[in-house]
Amino acid sequence: MGISQMGLLRSSCSALCHGPRAASVLRPSAVLTRQISMDTQNLVARLNSSGLLRSQCLIGGKWTEAYDGKTIPVHNPATGDVLVNVPCMGGQETNDAISVAYEAFLSWSKLTAAERSKRLRKWYDLLMANKEELGQIITLEQGKPLKEAIGEVNYGAAFIEFSAEEAKRIYGDIIPSPLADRRLLVLKQPVGVVGAITPWNFPLAMITRKVGPALACGCTVVIKPSELTPLTALAAAELALQAGIPPGAVNVVFGNAPEIGDALLASRQVRKITFTGSTAVGKKLMAGAAQTVKKVSLELGGNAPCIIFDDADLEVAVRGALGTKFRNSGQTCVCANRILVQEGIYEKFAIAFSQAVQSMQVGEGFTEGVVQGPLINEAAVQKVESFVKDAVSKGAKVLLGGKRHSLGMTFYEPTVIGDIKNEMLIARNEVFGPVAPLLRFKTEEEAIRIANDTDAGLAAYVFTENVQRMWRVSEALEYGLVGVNEGLVSTEVAPFGGVKESGLGREGSKYGMDEFLEMKYVCLGNMSSS
Numbered sequence: 049m050g051i052s053q054m055g056l057l058r059s060s061c062s063a064l065c066h067g068p069r070a071a072s073v074l075r076p077s078a079v080l081t082r083q084i085s086m087d088t089q090n091l092v093a094r095l096n097s098s099g100l101l102r103s104q105c106l107i108g109g110k111w112t113e114a115y116d117g118k119t120i121p122v123h124n125p126a127t128g129d130v131l132v133n134v135p136c137m138g139g140q141e142t143n144d145a146i147s148v149a150y151e152a153f154l155s156w157s158k159l160t161a162a163e164r165s166k167r168l169r170k171w172y173d174l175l176m177a178n179k180e181e182l183g184q185i186i187t188l189e190q191g192k193p194l195k196e197a198i199g200e201v202n203y204g205a206a207f208i209e210f211s212a213e214e215a216k217r218i219y220g221d222i223i224p225s226p227l228a229d230r231r232l233l234v235l236k237q238p239v240g241v242v243g244a245i246t247p248w249n250f251p252l253a254m255i256t257r258k259v260g261p262a263l264a265c266g267c268t269v270v271i272k273p274s275e276l277t278p279l280t281a282l283a284a285a286e287l288a289l290q291a292g293i294p295p296g297a298v299n300v301v302f303g304n305a306p307e308i309g310d311a312l313l314a315s316r317q318v319r320k321i322t323f324t325g326s327t328a329v330g331k332k333l334m335a336g337a338a339q340t341v342k343k344v345s346l347e348l349g350g351n352a353p354c355i356i357f358d359d360a361d362l363e364v365a366v367r368g369a370l371g372t373k374f375r376n377s378g379q380t381c382v383c384a385n386r387i388l389v390q391e392g393i394y395e396k397f398a399i400a401f402s403q404a405v406q407s408m409q410v411g412e413g414f415t416e417g418v419v420q421g422p423l424i425n426e427a428a429v430q431k432v433e434s435f436v437k438d439a440v441s442k443g444a445k446v447l448l449g450g451k452r453h454s455l456g457m458t459f460y461e462p463t464v465i466g467d468i469k470n471e472m473l474i475a476r477n478e479v480f481g482p483v484a485p486l487l488r489f490k491t492e493e494e495a496i497r498i499a500n501d502t503d504a505g506l507a508a509y510v511f512t513e514n515v516q517r518m519w520r521v522s523e524a525l526e527y528g529l530v531g532v533n534e535g536l537v538s539t540e541v542a543p544f545g546g547v548k549e550s551g552l553g554r555e556g557s558k559y560g561m562d563e564f565l566e567m568k569y570v571c572l573g574n575m576s577s578s
């Protein structure tokens with residue numbers, strides 16, 4: 049890609065496809081923006097010369113434009129700059145990506161586990177060797193602070209390392225036969241071509257935790273990253289090629305999401321859909337997958353309760369709640385969405401927590417000391433605003449923040465709101481922003497009832513020093529993950545996933561491998577020894 053293809057300009061373009069690639073035009077902008085744009089421009093030029101900033105999709109090992117030449121811009125959410133224009137693909141390109149993935153499956157699945165493992169390990173090494181650059185790409189297109197972005201690279205790469213190790217441990221089974229002349233075997237075999245659809249909040253990790261185990265099991269993949277953050281996916285795919293993962297084993301297409309989704313769902317060659325994103329889209333994909341009865345894993349929205357009991361260690365609770373609420377500016381599906389605080393500790397917690405939140409520095413992700421970046425786009429800010437307005441109109445009290453940040457763009461003030469009721473919009477739906485709603489409760493039973501009063505069931509958090517209560521409450525919570533005295537629980541070695549409408553299946557750990565495997569029972573007859 050040449051620098052001439054990059055449109056380093058402020059723009060209000062929507063994420064709709066544009067006509068065939070045109071030369072970029074620099075528009076006048078405010079002084080602050082021009083300053084950031086110059087920095088961005090230098091950074092983009094450096095990344096471009098590293099070879100990691102790709103601006104085409106990947107099909108069968110070839111960097112490819114949309115067949116009709118249409119493009120979409122990728123923005124820096126902190127500045128509005130258009131970083132680069134990328135292809136806007138649809139059904140045709142997706143069908144071709146599926147075909148090459150199928151071809152590649154026939155050979156990739158025949159490699160020994162040791163050989164697949166070696167290449168995955170090489171991919172991991174390359175991801176780690178390029179973590180600064182990958183972190184910069186994440187910050188540029190997603191907005192999270194650079195330190196957090198590099199943390200995502202470490203976390204995301206760990207799924208590839210774990211998959212490289214686990215590739216060698218995909219054991220079958222031998223079952224004692226009820227008949228003397230039979231031998232009963234269970235083989236684990238790769239499911240086939242996988243369609244992996246991922247969101248913008250973790251542009252690398254949501255991909256690696258699907259693609260790592262898929263490749264380890266012998267599957268090949270067509271990745272559909274979010275159109276808001278496709279550059280990290282392309283950089284990771286470039287490194288996969290460099291690692292010797294063969295052309296066609298990893299493909300990346302994006303553009304018209306419903307059309308790409310429909311092509312993946314309709315294909316008889318795609319045998320598995322793995323998705324992270326909204327519950328609404330997840331339900332559509334689940335219904336669509338029924339056409340060809342594909343395997344489905346879904347990691348959907350949460351509505352995480354974070355329960356602080358009177359007997360919690362205040363400092364641990366504040367630190368834990370802060371970590372789970374404000375990570376990625378509140379834009380994760382495991383972020384605490386409702387902070388339930390027992391009445392005896394409510395006032396003390398509200399004061400200490402608000403003080404901690406007040407000290408968080410908001411700004412552009414490349415600025416030293418910044419821990420809160422912008423929200424992903426204007427729609428995200430408007431959603432936060434509407435939830436806050438609804439809560440305040442129903443009697444909630446803003447303890448801190450509560451409005452857009454003076455930095456403008458999509459920056460929102462880290463916010464704490466007290467006197468929330470479980471009926472308010474903000475307690476029923478994921479706010480997906482830097483707003484911490486505090487709900488007061490009296491008893492353990494009441495806390496459990498409120499916590500479980502939702503269709504979601506992804507993550508929950510409990511803060512208490514009482515060992516019996518830790519067990520009791522952890523068992524009673526209808527959630528796939530529970531953090532006890534800990535706000536950050538995700539790791540590649542543990543199973544991640546939800547219950548109820550938060551999804552199906554697990555990612556990470558030995559359990560996550562099964563999502564990409566079929567079990568085959570083989571009965572050997574006529575095996576008598578005499």
Ligand code: ADP
Nearest residue numbers: 245246247272273274275305306309325326329
């Ligand atoms: P979010 O609100 O987090 O963006 P979405 O569910 O809208 O969640 O998006 C998650 C991923 O799903 C993105 O890659 C998006 O482009 C994709 N997506 C959205 N709609 C569809 C669809 N109809 N079919 C397939 N993928 C879709």
